[in-house]
Amino acid sequence: xxxxxxxxxxxxxxxxxxxxxxxxxxxxxxxxxxxxxxxxxxxxxxxxxxxxxxxxxxxxxxxxxxxxxxxxxxxxxxxxxxxxxxxxxxxxxxxxxxxxxxxxxxxxxxxxxxxxxxxxxxxxxxxxxxxxxxxxxxxxxxxxxxxxxxxxxxxxxxxxxxxxxxxxxxxxxxxxxxxxxxxxxxxxxxxxxxxxxxxxxxxxxxxxxxxxxxxxxxxxxxxxxxxxxxxxxxxxxxxxxxxxxxxxxxxxxxxxxxxxxxxxxxxxxxxxxxxxxxxxxxxxxxxxxxxxxxxxxxxxxxxxxxxxxxxxxxxxxxxxxxxxxx
Amino acid sequence: xxxxxxxxxxxxxxxxxxxxxxxxxxxxxxxxxxxxxxxxxxxxxxxxxxxxxxxxxxxxxxxxxxxxxxxxxxxxxxxxxxxxxxxxxxxxxxxxxxxxxxxxxxxxxxxxxxxxxxxxxxxxxxxxxxxxxxxxxxxxxxxxxxxxxxxxxxxxxxxxxxxxxxxxxxxxxxxxxxxxxxxxxxxxxxxxxxxxxxxxxxxxxxxxxxxxxxxxxxxxxxxxxxxxxxxxxxxxxxxxxxxxxxxxxxxxxxxxxxxxxxxxxxxxxxxxxxxxxx
Numbered sequence: 001x002x003x004x005x006x007x008x009x010x011x012x013x014x015x016x017x018x019x020x021x022x023x024x025x026x027x028x029x030x031x032x033x034x035x036x037x038x039x040x041x042x043x044x045x046x047x048x049x050x051x052x053x054x055x056x057x058x059x060x061x062x063x064x065x066x067x068x069x070x071x072x073x074x075x076x077x078x079x080x081x082x083x084x085x086x087x088x089x090x091x092x093x094x095x096x097x098x099x100x101x102x103x104x105x106x107x108x109x110x111x112x113x114x115x116x117x118x119x120x121x122x123x124x125x126x127x128x129x130x131x132x133x134x135x136x137x138x139x140x141x142x143x144x145x146x147x148x149x150x151x152x153x154x155x156x157x158x159x160x161x162x163x164x165x166x167x168x169x170x171x172x173x174x175x176x177x178x179x180x181x182x183x184x185x186x187x188x189x190x191x192x193x194x195x196x197x198x199x200x201x202x203x204x205x206x207x208x209x210x211x212x213x214x215x216x217x218x219x220x221x222x223x224x225x226x227x228x229x230x231x232x233x234x235x236x237x238x239x240x241x242x243x244x245x246x247x248x249x250x251x252x253x254x255x256x257x258x259x260x261x262x263x264x265x266x267x268x269x270x271x272x273x274x275x276x277x278x279x280x281x282x283x284x285x286x287x288x289x290x291x292x293x294x295x296x297x298x299x300x301x302x303x304x305x306x307x308x309x310x311x312x313x314x315x316x317x318x319x320x321x322x323x324x325x326x
Numbered sequence: 327x328x329x330x331x332x333x334x335x336x337x338x339x340x341x342x343x344x345x346x347x348x349x350x351x352x353x354x355x356x357x358x359x360x361x362x363x364x365x366x367x368x369x370x371x372x373x374x375x376x377x378x379x380x381x382x383x384x385x386x387x388x389x390x391x392x393x394x395x396x397x398x399x400x401x402x403x404x405x406x407x408x409x410x411x412x413x414x415x416x417x418x419x420x421x422x423x424x425x426x427x428x429x430x431x432x433x434x435x436x437x438x439x440x441x442x443x444x445x446x447x448x449x450x451x452x453x454x455x456x457x458x459x460x461x462x463x464x465x466x467x468x469x470x471x472x473x474x475x476x477x478x479x480x481x482x483x484x485x486x487x488x489x490x491x492x493x494x495x496x497x498x499x500x501x502x503x504x505x506x507x508x509x510x511x512x513x514x515x516x517x518x519x520x521x522x523x524x525x526x527x528x529x530x531x532x533x534x535x536x537x538x539x540x541x542x543x544x545x546x547x548x549x550x551x552x553x554x555x556x557x558x559x560x561x562x563x564x565x566x567x568x569x570x571x572x573x574x575x576x577x578x579x580x581x582x583x584x585x586x587x588x589x590x591x592x593x594x595x596x597x598x599x600x601x602x603x604x
């Protein structure tokens with residue numbers, strides 16, 4: 001090895017003809033190494049991302065139960081059937097509602113929490129931050145099941161608390177009643193990912209230029225003025241990215257609803273992803289994989305439409321990020 | 327002066343925050359204490375937390391009878407393998423893409439990122455049939471591959487950005503010293519990428535430990551391969567009356583990740599923040 005070091009060091013001083021060949025060879029070797037480095041990712045990508053996406057489109061045009069060969073080509077039947085199904089539209093409405101609650105309530109409240117957690121005068125921030133973020137790290141499916149008990153009609157924690165304060169006289173079946181079930185799911189949804197949104201906002205706040213605040217302070221701006229005229233406008237670009245991510249995540253809520261209510265009662269908390277799951281892995285009767293795929297494709301297009309709209313909003317609000325890549 | 331005037335309101339704010347904080351995590355505290363009670367105590371105690379006498383019978387029942395020992399180890403194995411696989415794959419890809427120009431690089435990166443935004447059908451079924459046809463469906467490898475297979479574009483981008491930012495001289499001097507391509511990567515570059523490795527490992531750990539849909543689908547007919555989340559789901563479906571056993575099982579599922587979070591909370595939060603900044 002020692003001799004090869006010397007050889008290479010010496011070769012740097014020579015610019016003769018025979019030097020060109022190893023150089024080309026060297027570049028080719030590098031390129032081969034690069035291909036070898038991306039090969040695992042490429043294999044995983046082709047097998048577990050590209051192939052499934054293509055197949056999910058193919059399945060959508062067949063009547064297929066998930067087993068055996070694809071035989072019954074049905075054209076756009078699965079799509080038209082989805083569009084005609086009132087249960088699909090019901091699930092769609094619920095998903096939209098869930099998303100809007102999260103975007104309109106959770107995101108702004110998370111901003112308030114982030115501003116508070118960023119305040120210099122607040123002591124014990126780390127403890128508060130740790131507590132607020134805690135639900136985020138827990139398993140959503142398990143939390144959904146725990147919430148079944150928390151909001152359960154019989155000896156549920158929530159009922160016991162309300163009974164104790166005297167707000168209700170009788171235990172209420174919060175998740176079993178058509179009037180309250182969706183509201184409870186929304187509240188738990190907001191609580192579960194609240195810490196995530198707060199940390200997003202915090203990251204945004206902490207990346208703002210400090211000098212602007214200092215000079216505004218020197219000019220005699222009050223805290224409220226700082227917030228109103230500097231912090232909020234400067235946060236708009238980050239904010240619209242947060243809204244975009246929250247919306248897309250909320251539109252694909254599954255674990256929480258599947259474990260908390262399974263979509264019930266009477267489909268009041270049914271979400272599109274729960275609806276699709278029900279058809280793809282039907283507990284009762286035959287699974288309809290083709291139909292589930294068609295519903296998935298349709299919904300995917302809708303979600304993309306919503307993200308494009310929100311993306312335009314990002315642009316309009318002066319999206320100064322993401323330009324440097326590649 | 328400002329300080330004294332604000333002392334009262336600040337104290338009040340802290341009281342409010344502490345009360346809100348307790349309510350915020352009360353469901354977990356409640357679950358933990360319920361797991362240490364007898365069923366009778368659970369029913370009669372209402373919202374009071376402390377059990378009269380600590381009962382570990384619920385844990386025994388969940389761990390042994392309800393097979394949560396199996397689910398626990400399955401989850402540990404799946405999580406460890408997925409995190410290691412993702413780290414390896416993303417670091418290799420990020421290094422090649424971030425530091426070198428090679429044919430097909432742009433095409434590769436655009437294909438990988440484009441699929442993030444593409445509308446998909448229900449991709450979990452093709453993943454399932456694929457794993458099935460590879461003959462991996464009767465082992466944990468099926469779940470591991472399925473989970474490691476998709477959706478880590480974010481981590482690749484983090485590695486790309488990080489490796490790109492390292493100075494060019496590092497490689498040049500390594501080249502002069504006669505260090506090969508792989509050795510330069512493994513001994514010089516990779517150790518420098520510790521912050522990204524930590525972010526990726528923690529985020530992926532969190533995602534895999536908490537995954538539900540993928541392991542649910544892959545273990546529908548194979549109870550012995552269930553992970554904790556799926557085990558919980560099936561357990562609740564089968565035992566509607568065993569509240570304290572449920573609480574113990576839920577504690578077994580959540581305590582490991584909560585413990586890791588408590589130890590590394592700063593890294594969790596920085597990881598999430600770093601992911602959004604990137």
